[in-house]
Amino acid sequence: MTPSRTKFELKLGIATREAFGKTLVDLGRENKDIVVCDADLSKSTYTSLFHSEFPDRFVSCGIAESNMAAIAGGFAYAGKIPFIASFSCFVMNKGFEQLRVAVAYPNLNVKVVGTHSGISIGEDGPSQMSVEETGLACSLPGFTVISPADEVATAALVRAAAAHVGPVFIRTGRMKAPMVYPADQKFQIGKSIVLIEGTDVTIIATGLLIAEAIRAQEKLEAEGISSRVIDIHTVKPLDREAIERAASETGAIVCAEEHLVDGGLGVRVAQVVAETQPCPMEFVGIQDTYAESATPEQLLDKYGLVARDIIKAVHRLVGRKK
Amino acid sequence: MQPKKNLVEMEAIAKKLRREIVEMIGAAKSGHPGGSLSAVEVLVTLYFDVMRHDPSNPKWPDRDRFILSKGHAAPVLYTVMAECGYAPADKLNTLRKLGSVYQGHPDVRFLPTLEASTGSLGEGVSLGLGMALAARLNQSPSRTYVMLGDGEVQEGQIWEGAMFGAFHKMDNLCVIVDYNGIQLDGFVKDIMEVAPLAEKWKAFGWHTIELDGHKIPVLQAAFKEASNTKGKPTAIIAHTIKGKGVSFMENNPKFHGTAPTPDEVQRALQELQ
Ligand SMILES: Cc1ncc(C[n+]2csc(CCOP(=O)(O)OP(=O)(O)O)c2C)c(N)n1
Numbered sequence: 001m002t003p004s005r006t007k008f009e010l011k012l013g014i015a016t017r018e019a020f021g022k023t024l025v026d027l028g029r030e031n032k033d034i035v036v037c038d039a040d041l042s043k044s045t046y047t048s049l050f051h052s053e054f055p056d057r058f059v060s061c062g063i064a065e066s067n068m069a070a071i072a073g074g075f076a077y078a079g080k081i082p083f084i085a086s087f088s089c090f091v092m093n094k095g096f097e098q099l100r101v102a103v104a105y106p107n108l109n110v111k112v113v114g115t116h117s118g119i120s121i122g123e124d125g126p127s128q129m130s131v132e133e134t135g136l137a138c139s140l141p142g143f144t145v146i147s148p149a150d151e152v153a154t155a156a157l158v159r160a161a162a163a164h165v166g167p168v169f170i171r172t173g174r175m176k177a178p179m180v181y182p183a184d185q186k187f188q189i190g191k192s193i194v195l196i197e198g199t200d201v202t203i204i205a206t207g208l209l210i211a212e213a214i215r216a217q218e219k220l221e222a223e224g225i226s227s228r229v230i231d232i233h234t235v236k237p238l239d240r241e242a243i244e245r246a247a248s249e250t251g252a253i254v255c256a257e258e259h260l261v262d263g264g265l266g267v268r269v270a271q272v273v274a275e276t277q278p279c280p281m282e283f284v285g286i287q288d289t290y291a292e293s294a295t296p297e298q299l300l301d302k303y304g305l306v307a308r309d310i311i312k313a314v315h316r317l318v319g320r321k322k
Numbered sequence: 323m324q325p326k327k328n329l330v331e332m333e334a335i336a337k338k339l340r341r342e343i344v345e346m347i348g349a350a351k352s353g354h355p356g357g358s359l360s361a362v363e364v365l366v367t368l369y370f371d372v373m374r375h376d377p378s379n380p381k382w383p384d385r386d387r388f389i390l391s392k393g394h395a396a397p398v399l400y401t402v403m404a405e406c407g408y409a410p411a412d413k414l415n416t417l418r419k420l421g422s423v424y425q426g427h428p429d430v431r432f433l434p435t436l437e438a439s440t441g442s443l444g445e446g447v448s449l450g451l452g453m454a455l456a457a458r459l460n461q462s463p464s465r466t467y468v469m470l471g472d473g474e475v476q477e478g479q480i481w482e483g484a485m486f487g488a489f490h491k492m493d494n495l496c497v498i499v500d501y502n503g504i505q506l507d508g509f510v511k512d513i514m515e516v517a518p519l520a521e522k523w524k525a526f527g528w529h530t531i532e533l534d535g536h537k538i539p540v541l542q543a544a545f546k547e548a549s550n551t552k553g554k555p556t557a558i559i560a561h562t563i564k565g566k567g568v569s570f571m572e573n574n575p576k577f578h579g580t581a582p583t584p585d586e587v588q589r590a591l592q593e594l595q
Pocket residue numbers: 039040041063090094354356357358360392394395441442443444470471472473474475500502504505506564578
């Protein structure tokens with residue numbers, strides 16, 4: 001187990017989409033088989049960095065995400081390692097059928113990167129937001145699904161994804177992400193990280209909600225509630241051992257994610273809990289609705305995705321445990 | 323019924339809408355000025371001359387309908403709807419703010435007088451086909467107008483709709499492509515060339531008209547020609563200038579999705595007097 005640290009400054013780092021774009025350039029230098037496709041959003045996905053350095057291995061697909069997804073399948077059939085990127089909503093929703101039959105079904109080595117995930121993109125509103133991508137990606141047999149919390153996690157996990165043979169979806173965000181990890185933190189696909197040890201309840205989160213979980217833990221500690229915080233950066237395959245241990249040692253679990261509760265991380269964790277060590281659970285996420293335009297902060301607050309909402313869920317759980 | 327305006331009035335409205343577009347995006351500090359400004363004359367001509375619609379009865383079943391498939395240009399639609407009385411003119415500067423009827427992309431939940439929620443490019447032709455098919459079933463004279471971006475036509479769904487429209491002889495449907503030559507990442511010719519555009523629609527079986535999308539009389543004549551064309555839908559390829567009317571925004575890819583600073587808003591408003 002990673003030794004847990006108690007003090008997190010949570011200073012704002014770069015956005016996870018930017019960390020992805022930078023790592024991709026490093027990978028491009030190391031591996032000539034890596035090719036990158038983008039659908040008229042290269043400045044937003046930061047694949048423009050790869051484009052500048054490796055124009056021959058960058059493919060501009062225009063605003064045509066389904067074509068792009070199947071082109072990636074073709075590249076992979078031919079032995080290349082394609083990374084395709086767009087906003088999560090466009091690449092997953094418009095590309096879904098192609099990711100199913102041209103990528104997942106033949107189990108091809110395609111890396112799909114969604115940026116602008118969740119509702120924290122803010123003012124553009126629901127048509128550009130993604131609240132379904134994790135559920136969609138997890139529903140594709142054989143896909144590995146990764147949701148990094150900060151720039152360090154993103155850099156390491158994009159690397160791990162490139163080294164992994166098989167289809168991977170990586171979920172990144174638009175906003176600058178609070179820094180959770182030291183630069184030398186090690187990551188392994190499928191292996192969660194216990195950020196803070198605790199005994200009364202476990203908070204399992206991904207992405208931006210990791211920082212909120214840490215904030216919640218600090219307040220709960222002041223109230224005398226000891227919470228364990230786990231970063232489950234790999235949503236599929238889940239770290240079943242860590243979940244089972246949390247269920248048996250703390251007896252209560254809150255899942256927190258910037259995604260619809262339906263089809264999200266929480267229901268997947270609940271399946272493992274039900275199969276191993278049934279215990280009370282609560283789910284912090286978006287409740288069967290689309291959001292709206294506003295600042296990211298206003299939206300996270302209004303749609304129940306801040307530390308306050310995790311704390312409320314923990315209070316309910318403490319009541320239910322008795 | 324919305325009374326028709328004359329050319330002088332429409333040109334004045336176009337200028338006013340341009341000022342409002344720049345101001346509201348400036349106030350929001352985010353948004354898409356370029357593709358809003360390139361579409362002004364098309365929307366003004368439709369709402370103040372061509373379409374049969376009634377702001378006092380927005381759900382009139384036989385009304386003509388407009389779908390902004392390139393939903394990121396919402397400000398141009400909001401200003402023309404506010405000018406007609408479909409939306410509050412005094413709230414334009416709440417664009418993109420929490421609770422505003424003026425959401426970042428058109429959202430029927432917040433502004434029910436909109437005809438469709440859009441923002442994911444590629445869906446407008448199909449939505450328009452559904453509305454036009456319903457009008458046909460209802461034996462309604464209602465016509466449906468759909469505005470597309472030139473980058474947007476890279477989406478395959480556009481061409482599924484194009485094939486359907488001609489096969490089903492949807493002569494109550496008219497598509498307008500805002501051919502401004504720029505998409506998000508740069509110039510269309512560098513990202514994914516779409517030319518020759520009129521030839522493509524023609525090959526799919528559409529009546530096509532190519533014109534200057536900033537000339538209102540030319541647009542008026544084209545829309546007349548479209549409604550007189552029987553047995554096939556019409557595609558109007560409107561050559562436009564992205565950012566039209568503001569010198570430093572014209573033909574400048576930067577202003578696809580960048581809001582003007584307060585200083586730029588002032589400079590733009592001076593140019594649009
Ligand atoms: C399906 C989809 N993919 C990507 C985007 C992101 N996006 C918003 S505007 C835009 C460029 C649109 O260019 P164009 O259609 O030419 O519009 P205009 O020049 O009129 O603004 C892109 C790629 C989107 N809204 N929908």
